Structures are given as C-alpha cells and as structure tokens.
Amino acid sequence: MDHGPLADRIIKAFDTMSGQLQAGARYVLERPRDVALLSMREQARQAGVQPATMTRLAKHLGMDGYDGVRELYAAAVRDGEIGFAGKAGAQVASQKLKGDKALAAEMLRSIGKQIERLAAPDRLDRLVAAARTLASARRIYCLGLRSSHSIAWHLHYVLSLVGERSTHIDGIAATGADALARATSRDVLLVASVLPYTRLTVELAEYAVEQGMAVVAITDSEVAPLAQIAQHAVIVATDSPSFFHAMSPAFVVAEILGAIIAGRGGDDALAALRHTDEHLAALNTHLKPRAKQKTS
Numbered sequence: 001m002d003h004g005p006l007a008d009r010i011i012k013a014f015d016t017m018s019g020q021l022q023a024g025a026r027y028v029l030e031r032p033r034d035v036a037l038l039s040m041r042e043q044a045r046q047a048g049v050q051p052a053t054m055t056r057l058a059k060h061l062g063m064d065g066y067d068g069v070r071e072l073y074a075a076a077v078r079d080g081e082i083g084f085a086g087k088a089g090a091q092v093a094s095q096k097l098k099g100d101k102a103l104a105a106e107m108l109r110s111i112g113k114q115i116e117r118l119a120a121p122d123r124l125d126r127l128v129a130a131a132r133t134l135a136s137a138r139r140i141y142c143l144g145l146r147s148s149h150s151i152a153w154h155l156h157y158v159l160s161l162v163g164e165r166s167t168h169i170d171g172i173a174a175t176g177a178d179a180l181a182r183a184t185s186r187d188v189l190l191v192a193s194v195l196p197y198t199r200l201t202v203e204l205a206e207y208a209v210e211q212g213m214a215v216v217a218i219t220d221s222e223v224a225p226l227a228q229i230a231q232h233a234v235i236v237a238t239d240s241p242s243f244f245h246a247m248s249p250a251f252v253v254a255e256i257l258g259a260i261i262a263g264r265g266g267d268d269a270l271a272a273l274r275h276t277d278e279h280l281a282a283l284n285t286h287l288k289p290r291a292k293q294k295t296s
Helices: 007-016 019-030 032-037 040-047 051-060 066-078 089-097 100-117 121-135 146-161 176-182 199-210 225-229 248-264 266-282
Strands: 140-144 166-169 188-192 214-219 232-235
Touching: 007 019, 019 032, 019 040, 019 051, 032 040, 032 066, 040 051, 040 066, 051 066, 100 248, 121 188, 121 214, 121 232, 121 248, 140 146, 140 199, 146 166, 146 188, 146 248, 146 266, 166 176, 176 199, 188 199, 188 248, 199 214, 199 225, 214 225, 214 248, 225 232, 248 266
Parallel strands: 140 166, 140 188, 188 214, 214 232
Antiparallel strands: none
8 A cells, every 4th residue: 555645744633533523534645646536425334434534534634625635635636646546435235246367367467566665775674673673572462353364374374384482372272372471571562454354363462561572563544553553564565356354465464574584583483493303204294205006
C-alpha cells in the first residue's frame, strides 16, 4: 500500500481522531489510488462511514473539504507518486465473473507487486533493523493468532533449526501466554497481526512492552495498534482480489527475518544446523529417493 500526500499528516493526527474519523483515515492511508479515482460517496461506503465523515476528516487534516483531498491525490497519480495498488473491494465481484483462471492470475499479479514493494530502500531498512534487533535478543518470543499463526510459527520453526532461542506462544489449553512469565528486558517479542486485529495479540504485545521487552511487529498499517507500540514495525500489504486478505507478503517477511537471523548466527548457527541434520537423520524423518527398478 503506497503512501499518499497526506500519509504523514494522518499518522501524526490519528490518535486525536474519533473512531469514525479513524476509519476514514485508514481508508485514505491504505487506498491512496482509490482516493484519487473514486467519488467521495463511494469511498465513504467502502470505508464504512457516512460521506459527511470524509468531509470532517479533510477539515481535521487542515483541508477546506474532501474535494481538496481528492485533487491532491489525483495530482499525485498524474505525477507518478502513487503506484498501482491492485483491485479490491467493490471490484472483487467483477473479477470473479471473469472466471477461476482470471481470478488466480489477478491474485498472483497482486501478490507479486506487494512482495516487490518490500524491496524498496525504506522497506529494506526497516526489515534489516527488525532482523538485527531480533538477532541480538537473548530469547525471541513468536506470537501470531488466527490468520497470522502461520507467520509466527514459520519464523519460530526456522529459528529452532539454528538454535534454542525461540519460543512459540500458542493457544493450546490457553497457556500460551504463560511463556512470557519468564521473559526479560533482554528478550524480544515478534508479533504478527493484520486487520481485523486479534484482541489477545494486541493485549499480549502491550503486556510485553510493560515488562520492558522490545516488540517487532509484522502488520498492515502505520496506524495499526501494533505499529503504535512496536520498536520496529514491518508494514505489509494485505489487499487481495479474493474475499480474504493476502498473507503472502507477511509470510515472506518472516522468511527473510529468519534467513538474516540465521546468517548472523555464524558458526553457532552452522553447528546447530549440523546437529539438527543428525537428529532428523537418526529419526529417519525424511523420505529418501527410491532406487530405480531395473528393467529387463
């Protein structure tokens, strides 16, 4: 999700807004191209607010009215400042009408663009800074619930191959959060959550901050609850032609974090990997290639 001309102003003023204004602000922040192209009424409908809310939002941001906001974003589109963000929302139905193959192709193109944007210099700086903070931790606690579970679990799995510093906070028997009882200020919480945010995830992240832990977040907006409290926030796109949000960019971030942390582990990581290989071989964990049968 590319930033529009008012992104910095929105982020700065976000906490001073009412819930309705925040809903409209999130739309402007995350859908800059649509701000330029769609009518105010359609934007309000997609944001889940009344059209008058968008006008109040514009004035809250120091504009005379919402037409001024749209003109500002339209100019940014013309000048190439806002890139193509993919189709979503009301356009999903029309994409589905084109057939399964067309939907699959559109999803692949959208995900490809989202992942490509992670390679922008400022995104890479954030990603590397987050990885270095994690790599320097005494212990890394990985938390992701519901759709974000696979993000946290994958990073934990990768880290478990190269050492013993990772703890996965799961929900089995409602005891997952108990692991944080042993956490210290030398530990880091890696937490993943995207809209709609899981309440327990945010509450545990807030608890970690209260205990003096650093928080590294993988989330979907500069104004997401986790982004507001994290020491490092890696922002990923979730827009998708599907009815369900895209998790591929967040998964890619987890893979990259795991690779950087492992690489910074040096000889200790290599030794841990050799031990893991020996352990898996002893248990005959993986299938071996079958010998080809001889033909007479």
